[in-house]
Every structure is written in structure tokens, then in C-alpha cells.
Amino acid sequence: MSDTAPPFVAAPVRRKSAHGESLGVRIALIAVSLAFLLLFLALPLASVFVEASAKGWEAYRAAITEPDAQAAIRLTLLVAAIAVPFNIVVGVAAAWAIAKFEFRGKNLLISLIDLPFSVSPVIAGLVFVLLFGAQGYFGPWLQAHDIKIVFAVPGLILATIFVTFPFVARELIPHMQSLGTADEEAALTLGASPWRVFFRVTLPNVKWSLFYGVLLCNARAMGEFGAVAVVSGKIRGLTNTMPLHIEILYNEYMGAAAFAVASLLAGLALVTLALKTFLEWRFGDEIAASRRH
């Protein structure tokens, strides 16, 4: 053996895990993540519920049952009940077109779907004021026909649809693209009508992606503030959604009442999260299978 042979024995002094990071690094990474979650998510969320109950159960109940709060809750539910189904239909259609067909301008369409994510919600709201407001392009015509969009419920719905549009489509597009078109072709050669292909083959194949998209879309539709604030006009009992109602209460130094309503929204977020986790746990195999093949 020559003395230039590689020194196998003397090489690594410090022990390392198979991943290459030392124990200290791993602990530090986990600690940083946990600290961040605690500071920026858990703590604020907890404070919402603490503040909400600061003045006792009676005040809490009063805050969420007073007429304006009730109107805000009803309006929020109404807006979500229209915006979410609309976005499901259009989102599925857009995802279908992008995933299953080849056409000119496809990349442009994909970028456009992302637009609401990259535009500030305030701008989104302003766009609708510019279009449909009294001084807007369609303003005079709308006034002449006695149709109110801005500072009314239709404006809220439009702004919410705009802001929440990408959720469904973005969940579906990559999934549908990975599935290809063979299943649909198989169903068609077996004599199925296009509707049957869609409802029995395409939709079941992507149902979990669709469901995630709808959950996220709904959470955002109920929680949206910026775009809705611009088009709402904040008329109490008429055009105030829950987030707007919360802001008004808070600005009027009614902190406990503000947090009481806020706790409902926060509760919705928690329910969404819990539902998602439950479904992943309960149907994990099926979800994995539907994405794999």
C-alpha cells in the first residue's frame, strides 16, 4: 500500500445524520418555524377569542345578535352563496378548456386567471367603481334604467367574484392537466354523452381538488375586505359585510363587539381548516389515488 492512499479511517470526525444537517441545525429550524407560527398565527387568533369574551357572554351575544350584525352576517352568506357557485362553474370551465384543449392564447388565459392574485384588492374594487359608478362608463346608462351596482349588493358580489376567482381554477388546472384526456376518450367511445362524461368521469376524477378549491374560495369570499370596502359604501344594515362591520365597530371603539363578530370569521377559518384536515385524514388514500393515476 502506498502512503498516498485515501485516509478512509481518519475522515469524518463529527457525526452527521443521513440528511447532512447536524442536530443543532434541525432544532433551530423547527424552533424558528414554531416561533413564527406562534407569534404570527396562534397568538393573534387566540387574542381574537380572548378580546371577544372580554366583556362576558351576554355582551358577546348582544354584539352578534344586534340587527346590523345580523344583516352583515346575512349579507356575507348571501354574497358567498352567489360568488362561490359562480366561481365553481366558471373555474371548472376554464380549467377544462386549459387542461383538455390546445388553442391560441392559452398561456395568456392562464396568466389572466392569476390576475386577481397579483392585483391589489383595492384596485379590483376601484375598477368596478370606474365601470359602474355614477361617474363611470356605464353609470349614466345604469342610472337611466334604475339599476344600482356600486354601493349595492351586486357590486359586492362582482368584487367578491373577481377576487376569489383563481381559487377553484388554480386547484383544478394542474390536476386536470396531469390526468390527460384518455378517460374522457374511453367514456366517449363507450357511447357516453358529453354530459355523462363530465359528471361521471371528469368531475369524480377531480372532486378532491375541486373541494379544496371551493373551501379556500369560500373562506376568502366571506373574509374579503379590500375590494368589497371600495364598492360597498358601507351603508349599515344594507351593504356591510362581516369584515366591514368589524372595521366600523372597531373604529367606533367598540372593541369587544368588533372582536365578537371577528370571532365568527375566525371560527369559520378554523372550521375550514379542520374540515380539510379531517378529509385528508379520512380519505387520504383515495385522494392520493385520484392524484396518482
Next chain:
Amino acid sequence: MSVAVTIETIEKRFENFPALRGVSLDIQPGELVALLGPSGSGKTTLLRLIAGLEQADRGRVLFGETDTHDLSLRERRIGFVFQHYALFKTMNVAENIAFGLRSRPHRARPGESEIRKRVSDLLELVQLQGLEKRYPSQLSGGQRQRVALARALAIEPRVLLLDEPFGALDARVRKDLRGWLRELHGRTGHTTVFVTHDQEEALELADRVAILNDGKIEQVGSADDVYDHPATPFVCEFLGEANKLPVKVVGSLAFFGDRPVLGGITQNQGGLASLYVRPQHLRIVDETPLALPGTVEHLRRNGPLRRAEVAVEGLKKRLDVDLASQVAPAIGERVRLRITHGNLFAAA
């Protein structure tokens, strides 16, 4: 007997790529036809055209006397088995097989008990009894393939089309399924077209093989036809192995250089030509007027076959020679080769 499927001068182009360039083919009722060719030869496109999943730019596909151009996919009644089966993963085996029957318009739809009966008959046919409730993800590759076949057969198809039916399976399962499919075809008698790039598969299974190359059919014929009497140099090189010798034909003799190597040529083609000789048609001989001298450079064994690589002066590639006799030559030995059979094509 009438023709089941007629393909008439089909042309099909994808963007700038001509996939099919004037393909014609007749398929007889009950026939099992293989579309064989390298990838990119247009075989899958042709299959999808017959199915109606693609539309031809020019030419027609007829089922019997009917032009299929105006038929919907449902009216075509095609049993298509996809390369990766395309089973519906959210449905179990029984629901997959019943899908075609349940998709019929209300008036033509059989009753539930009738459907159940058909499903169980088909499961028996493909030997998957007892797996009704399984989902595709719980089946092996071979089982999925058979479910796909049963699903396609459920609609009583006019023609059964299989895209690389054994492509996604491992070698042993493939062999088993091949025999089984041949037997199934014998029993059910469906007119069947399948696509493959595996020549062994095509030659063993099919009544007739259509060999495609570059968007055209090079030759159609029985396995013996295409293997023993290849119509083009491509078929000769694609099917099995062949040594290629540049020769000059004078009268009834083919000359390699100035040496006569093959006699008795009756084809009327004087001048330069390519002579294709399969390894089993080269024999090591002691003395003969028509022989090719060379040097053994390599000996190989491939299963039962022993093979020598023989270098011949004036030829870049060594000739592959199957050794029939028990006595193998030694490496470096000078041998004489006689060509017992060859295919001659005029040099392009």
C-alpha cells in the same frame, strides 16, 4: 365475404408533421390485424382514426358500406382499449364494465338485472370473477388490462381496437396475456386491430400484419409473407435481423465485388442492388463455387442460438452467422460462407 373495415387513402397531418400519408387497408370480418411499426410511424394515429378519436384530412374510413365520417363515437360502436387502459378510477370493476351499457340512451338501455348478468358473463370471459368490487388501483397491470378489455367488449363493438395492449406489462405477464388474447379472439371472433412496436407480438398474434413506416404502409400480409418475402428493404431490416450486402446483378448471378455469391436469380433486375441475408441463411461450408470468404472475429451465445460474427474483406459491418452445426469455428479461423437464401432489392 364483405369487408369489415375499409381504410381509403387516409392522410393526416399534425401541425407540420405528416402522420399518415395515403394509407389504405382492408380488414376482413373476424380478422386479427396488427399495425406494426417503429414509434412515429403513424400506427397509433391510424388506430385513433378508425376509432373516430381523430379526423382524417383526406380519405375515408368505412365500416362495411357505411362511411364513418358522419357517425358519432356512440354510433361507431368501437371497443377501444387504451395503452394505459384509462379505467375509471372512481368506479369499481363492475361499474367500469357496465359503463357502456348504462350510457345507452334510455330506450336502448338494458335493465339492471340484465346489466348485472352481462357484467358477470364478461368477468367470466376475462377470468376475473370475484373482483367486481375492486377498484382499478387495487388491481395488477394484467388484471387492469383485462378489465379494460371486458369494458370494451360490453358494448358489443363492431371492431375491437387495442393500442399497445401489452406495452405497459412486464415480459412474463405479456407472454401469458398474448396467448390468452389469441384464444379469446378465437372464441369471440371480434374483428380486431391492435397496434404494437413489438414484432414478435405482431407475428405471433395476428392473422395479418401491416407494417408502417413514416406514415405509409410498407407491406400487409401474413406473418410468413412479411417475414419470408419482405416487400421493401425497410420490412427486411425491421423484421428480424438481416445482413446487408451491396451486390451487382449480372444475369442470374449476384456479385459481391468480383466474386459471385448468389445464383439462380430470376428477378429481372440487372445492375446494383442490396442483398439482405438473415443470419440463419448463412452457412459455413467447405468448398463451393458461390462462397464468401471471411474471418471469424467473435462468438456469441443468445439462449439456444450460437452466433459468429464474420469479417468479410470489403464490408464494414461484420456478418452475423447463426451456427447450425455442433462444431463451432474458432476465433480467427478463416471460413467460407454460403448464402442459402436472400432478398434482393435494387439499390436506390
